[in-house]
Amino acid sequence: MTSIDTPPARQAGASRSPEAARSVQSRGAVPWPLGIPALVAALFLLVPLAGLLIRAPWRGLPGILADSQVLDALRLSLVCASVATAVSFVLGVPLAWVLARSQARGISVLRALVTLPLVLPPVVGGVALLLAFGRQGILGRLLDEWTGITLPFTTAGVIVAETFVAMPFLIITVEGAFRASDRGFEEAAATLGASRLTVFRTVTLPLIGPSLLAGAVLCWARALGEFGATITFAGNFPGRTQTMPLAVYLALESDPDAAIALSLVLLVVSIAVLVGLRGRWLSTGPAA
Amino acid sequence: MAEHWTRRVTPPQPGDALVMSGTVERGSFRLEADLTAAPGEVVGVLGPNGAGKTTLLRALSGLDALSSGSIRLGDLTLDDAATDTFVPVERRPVALVFQNYRLFPHLDVRDNVAYAPRVQGAGRLQARAAADTWLERLDLTALATRRPHEISGGQAQQVALARALAAEPRLLLLDEPLSALDARTRLDVRARLRSHLDQFTGPVLIITHDPLEAMIMADRLVVIENGRVVQQGSPAHVARQPATQYVARLVGLNLYTGTLDPTTRHVHLDAGGTFTVTLGDDDGVGSAVAGLPTRRVLVGLRPSAITIHTARPTHASPRNVWKGTVVALELLADRVRVQVDATPPALVDISTGAVADLALRPGTLVWLSAKATETEAYPDPGTPERRRTERE
Numbered sequence A: 001m002t003s004i005d006t007p008p009a010r011q012a013g014a015s016r017s018p019e020a021a022r023s024v025q026s027r028g029a030v031p032w033p034l035g036i037p038a039l040v041a042a043l044f045l046l047v048p049l050a051g052l053l054i055r056a057p058w059r060g061l062p063g064i065l066a067d068s069q070v071l072d073a074l075r076l077s078l079v080c081a082s083v084a085t086a087v088s089f090v091l092g093v094p095l096a097w098v099l100a101r102s103q104a105r106g107i108s109v110l111r112a113l114v115t116l117p118l119v120l121p122p123v124v125g126g127v128a129l130l131l132a133f134g135r136q137g138i139l140g141r142l143l144d145e146w147t148g149i150t151l152p153f154t155t156a157g158v159i160v161a162e163t164f165v166a167m168p169f170l171i172i173t174v175e176g177a178f179r180a181s182d183r184g185f186e187e188a189a190a191t192l193g194a195s196r197l198t199v200f201r202t203v204t205l206p207l208i209g210p211s212l213l214a215g216a217v218l219c220w221a222r223a224l225g226e227f228g229a230t231i232t233f234a235g236n237f238p239g240r241t242q243t244m245p246l247a248v249y250l251a252l253e254s255d256p257d258a259a260i261a262l263s264l265v266l267l268v269v270s271i272a273v274l275v276g277l278r279g280r281w282l283s284t285g286p287a288a
Numbered sequence B: 001m002a003e004h005w006t007r008r009v010t011p012p013q014p015g016d017a018l019v020m021s022g023t024v025e026r027g028s029f030r031l032e033a034d035l036t037a038a039p040g041e042v043v044g045v046l047g048p049n050g051a052g053k054t055t056l057l058r059a060l061s062g063l064d065a066l067s068s069g070s071i072r073l074g075d076l077t078l079d080d081a082a083t084d085t086f087v088p089v090e091r092r093p094v095a096l097v098f099q100n101y102r103l104f105p106h107l108d109v110r111d112n113v114a115y116a117p118r119v120q121g122a123g124r125l126q127a128r129a130a131a132d133t134w135l136e137r138l139d140l141t142a143l144a145t146r147r148p149h150e151i152s153g154g155q156a157q158q159v160a161l162a163r164a165l166a167a168e169p170r171l172l173l174l175d176e177p178l179s180a181l182d183a184r185t186r187l188d189v190r191a192r193l194r195s196h197l198d199q200f201t202g203p204v205l206i207i208t209h210d211p212l213e214a215m216i217m218a219d220r221l222v223v224i225e226n227g228r229v230v231q232q233g234s235p236a237h238v239a240r241q242p243a244t245q246y247v248a249r250l251v252g253l254n255l256y257t258g259t260l261d262p263t264t265r266h267v268h269l270d271a272g273g274t275f276t277v278t279l280g281d282d283d284g285v286g287s288a289v290a291g292l293p294t295r296r297v298l299v300g301l302r303p304s305a306i307t308i309h310t311a312r313p314t315h316a317s318p319r320n321v322w323k324g325t326v327v328a329l330e331l332l333a334d335r336v337r338v339q340v341d342a343t344p345p346a347l348v349d350i351s352t353g354a355v356a357d358l359a360l361r362p363g364t365l366v367w368l369s370a371k372a373t374e375t376e377a378y379p380d381p382g383t384p385e386r387r388r389t390e391r392e
Helices: A008-012 A018-028 A032-055 A061-066 A068-101 A107-114 A122-133 A138-147 A155-180 A183-191 A196-207 A209-225 A228-233 A244-254 A256-276 B002-009 B053-061 B109-119 B124-137 B153-165 B183-199 B211-217 B235-240 B245-251 B282-290 B352-358 B384-391
Strands: B018-026 B029-037 B042-046 B068-073 B076-080 B094-097 B171-175 B204-208 B220-225 B228-233 B254-261 B266-269 B274-276 B295-301 B306-309 B319-331 B336-342 B346-350 B365-371 B376-379
Touching (some): A061 A068, A061 A256, A068 A107, A068 A209, A107 A155, A122 A138, A122 A228, A155 A228, A228 A244, B042 B211, B094 B153, B109 B124, B153 B171, B183 B211, B220 B245, B266 B295, B306 B352
Parallel strands (some): B042 B220, B094 B171
Antiparallel strands (some): B018 B029, B018 B068, B266 B274
């Protein structure tokens, strides 16, 4: 058996033959033990999406999408994901700054804990939210007693669930940007008379603008697709807590065509997000 | 905020002198600096990399705090370790032009210059108007709407200066203002910078490691080495009587340490050999040396004051003559610098014609001579022994 690494030129003789050149060229080719699994992986990821497109009820699509229940779910999804992103932005950006800049002890532990929802099964997140903010939860009971507000099984609950799951995406993106940003500009601003808060507002934030946008878009996309925590914490009430992913799941049993149509809508949104982030997350070059 | 703004726009008072005496510690590095700067005076801070020049600027601007001592600017105490006084960086009437300018990339030139007035409480229009005034004064109006990446290095330097001046500081600090520029731009920007600094009424500190820049820009030089001020004085004084090998190399002087016998005017050099010297009489240095029986002195000798011979010279005038071997030849702009290994070693500048006439090349045995009148001795301001005891 001939080793792949042995250039044929060595057998042919000492002279630099065309074979030698060919062996150099073939370095760019993919060896089959890598190429075949790679092909399988690519097909595995792409075939289901193709299936969605092939089986889509294109002709009935306008009718399905015009259904008021579908529109309700779509509207609810967009509103909840947007509000969750706004909440994540207002609370998450300061937390990202603290994680990036604070010298306090235990910051690395805090960073690990607040990004836990990234890897936590969303259903577990939903259960945890119920225990904290449920009517009998540690905070939920106080909230209920003091204000009469209960979060579970309400639209506000959907936003809470989505924020819980999606905010860490914004935090890690923005924290990385804070870390990488040039402190020299902040020093320059301070020497010109800017207080720390003014420096943050006028220099730090504008300089990481692209990362803020990327973090917000990632957060929004994650919130839009959120299923597990939402259905656990907020339930599945059409018009109130039934977001698109929940509607898809429910429709799959009764009306598969509607499920496919709704899935198509989410696919389009996802592609739009990817295109929006193009060059930041898709590019593989050194410019990334 | 409004009150703050008013305080910052107060024009520099005559008599706003900078007086610093203190220690700054950054990690294991320690800078001990005693220096003063009069209003309107341009002080050049010269020193090798890592000497503590940037640390000095950071302490003055408030980016770092003193660990002991104090900094005063006119009647303001900016930092005083003894009374735990520390005016934070954003409240100090001190502006710093950074080495790489640090112009805000997300703001255009006008908004960069308007930044200080704006964050100090001026309204948007008021700040822009102030910026326009400065842009006009520095002849930068045409660049107002450009972003920092759209202007040249020389222009960026001028914008950085305008941005600093727009803060209406009472002390202006410049960190290597010309080092990021190419040689041709440097000449032009240097001339413009000098003329702007002349109009500034507060003290100015310019950090540089380029002796020529320091000589041209500064009224007075402060030399820092290894975290200590080793010499202060007028550019002419520093150039003629360098206190350390570093300064001597910068100004292109042979510098020797030795012990003077004032009666014979002989200096026994640490590097070996003996020179007959002239005792510099400017600043009363000569009398100071002459009054003592023996003492540590420095001997400065210009490379162009040394003559090279291929045979032992015979002269009537009192001369120092010593023997050595040519080590290397380096072509300078209009002459050749010859490095001679001798006791003591020396750099000698001669004309290119002389190199050919004498057939000099590495290995050639030569005689060096220098008139006693060109060989000037002056007191060593800081012998290594004394410095060590001072530190302890």
